[in-house]
Amino acid sequence: MVAGPRLVITGAAGYIGAALAAAARRDGWRVVALGRSPDPTVPSHPWRLGEDPPAEALAGADAVIHLAHQWAAPGAQGEDPNIPGTERLLEATRRHGVRRVVFASSISAREDALNAYGRLKWRVEQTLRAPVELSARIGLVYGGADAGLWGLLCKLVRLTPILPMVGGGRPIQPIRMDELCDGLLRLARMPAPTRAVYGLASPTTISFSAFLRTVARLRFHRPLMVISLPLGPVLAAVDLVSRVVPAINRERVLGLAGLPVIDNAADIAELGLEIRSVVDGLAPFARRKAILREGRALLRYVLGVSPPMGMLRHYVTGIESYGGGRPLDLPAPLLTVPGLLRLAEPVGGKGEGRHTLVERLEMAMILAESQPVGARRLYDYGGTPRWKSVLGLVGIGAIEALLLPVRMVLGRRYR
């Protein structure tokens, strides 16, 4: 087997790190975590930002992607640990002759950024000096696991149908997790970069409130109303609240309100990256979610009980691989009360590859049969008294005969 290039990731256990490690491996890299490892299959070397990295971690490394960030303790004084920590890491990579270092910076990185985070990222960027050391200024990352800022936003959007916020109209530049990972890996293997800083964010902007509304609609299938609040009074209010609830503080508000817009179209073009609009980027989410909902209803209908999680996952994979990949447009009552399908299930019409309701029910049936919870309903290995069996057949026959005309009418639209 030919060994792929070796990639060292710091902060590999984080929101971006875990996704990046997986993407890198799919891309053929041998991934090593410096610090905590996202999962036991990724080899790791113990390390904390500020320490000298162990020599064996960097020996033979083709690239290092530096994601680790140390959040300052509230009220901490003195120099931020991220700056000397990164310097130490860089000294080591230079010593080992690592041919590429990519530092995960932020789109908010500026000497005069509104928030401390942006100012800090800017200062860390200044520690990168060698031509092989690049900064990636990352926009608002969405998708991937429900973690990081994205996870927080998801929670927020789900929490309330009306969201008052500061700077809702501000333009932001999102990037989907897989696009970001692709971009970082491209930076890691790019032979001749033309600049020191690359913006990894959508070159076109969307307002923050529109972004949140899109997330609400496509990811969570619910409407969201965003009410813009003026910054000044809110900051004053937050200052008051933060004395009681330290999680809500000035810095957070400024971080959201203070994102600058960068012009990175040329960076993206140089990298050959493709960045989708948020609507396109969230579409698979929305689809998958809708398929999941459909699967839960159909499996419940054929099983008579809630399907086990694994079976639901199989339904989604089944529809994505063999069933056309799109949810049917089933009305909400059928999705919430699957038993109603008994009245609306079409009669006959096993379509061949037309992805109709009948075909999906067939797939649901096959899934039900694939595990004992469903198979036990179909196959009677214990036997039943004959009279009971006959009586059962007569009873079901009678019910089905009554249902038939109803299904012929109601089911017509699903054939």
Added chain:
Amino acid sequence: MSDARPVVVVGSGPAGVSVAWPLVEAGLPVLMLDAGAEAGPSRVAADRSSLASLRTDFGTGRSWRHLIGPTLSGLRNVGYASPKLRTSAAPGFGEDYAVALGLDASGFRAVGAFSPGGLSAVWGAVVCAFQGEELDPRIDAGALDESYRRVAARIGINGSDDDPLADYLGRGLPLQPPLPVSSAAAALLAKKGPGGDGLTVGRLRTAILTRDLGDRNACDLGRACMWGCGVGAIYNSADELPALWGRDNFTLRWRAEVVAVESDGSGPVLRLRDGEKVAARAVILAAGVLSTTRLVLAARGGGQSVPLLNNPAVSFALLSPSRLGRPLAAVGHGAAQLGFRQIVAGKGELFGMLYDADTMSAVDIMSHMPFSRPGAAAVARRLLPAVMLGLGYLPGAYSRNRVTLAADGGLKIEGETSADCAATMAAAGKALRRSMARLGAHMLPGSFRPYPPGAEVHYAGTLARPEDSTADGAIVGLPGVVVADASVIGRLPAKTHTFTAMANADRIGRLWAARLSGV
């Protein structure tokens, strides 16, 4: 000086392997080319539990891995084709086939696969010998008889000559002891009909081991045949490849799709998909009827059209009310339990087989019920112990399909049946319903349904006319090109035909082995 060029056999299906053996045994250098990729891990794990335990035992966990496959390929919709393509075929089986052949089929369900062992990876393994009038008169019956015995010994066939169907299926073959039949089947066998109604019910011959043979094991009676065999009891020609491979004069190449048969003046040359050319002393095509026919028609050039035989087929369900409420069998085999032959007065006959309904996926049975899914499930649960599912075949003479090489090199198939096919099928259904009822098995109303042509995958006879091939399989007008699969069998009785195609391939192999090593 001896010729260094190999004899090239195209295809590792039952026909390819059968024609290869005599050539290899004669010491000729044989190169087998197959378009399939080397067999990956089988979908069936050897330690799979019995069907009953997969269905009921929560402890085994992961039943789904066996029932729909680890990659969920069992979820693909195979339409009206055999459910086995869903329950036991490997992921991707047959998917690239239609595109590679440029298939354009109307009114015909064309099934094929580029895969080790060809369609024998999923076949039902029912074997019959053709006798007397059933056999294409061009084929030397004496030589074929010997080949039947050679093939039977090689692949392992179970059955009994002490059986009502033995005369029909052919006596005198080396047979392993018959598989035990299920209680439902035994009940039917025990009830001798009054006779005179043209029905004979008996044991089948299947290429399923009841005794270990080479690396293959005897049936473990786990009843999950429909989901593939975990112990190698059901014959798959790919299982013979290691033994062939063990011979010094045999070579096998995977992913070697032959796209054209050409000639360089001194002999045939095969062109592969990637452009490579392989020169051969002789080429023996055993790529399955559709693929072989395409290669031959393309090599001969011109817009030709040839007939394609198949067996018009039907499926049906029989209910034995006295069996309602019985527990399903946990032990046994899950292949066809019984064979039947129904003579239709003045109209020929229907041959077929009966399966215990619970050995199939109930979902496929339910899809024929006009009930809601929960209703159908409840009905299926109660009916399964008492139902046998049947498949029946009419002789190929009732088919009228045509195959044409399209201008773009693709294969156009037009499915058609003879004018009297539908009426004959209906008459056969009526006769069968009556005679089965006398045995206490009642045909479920509406269950007697003809298949679309082609779905039963008994293809033959495309190159069997004297203007196309000689009785030895040599293609007229293409020196050095021989066809060894069912393309050169010009008559299909109501029986399944693969055993005969294998025997004929063995016969052709022996003939050409003698000829080629005599050079």
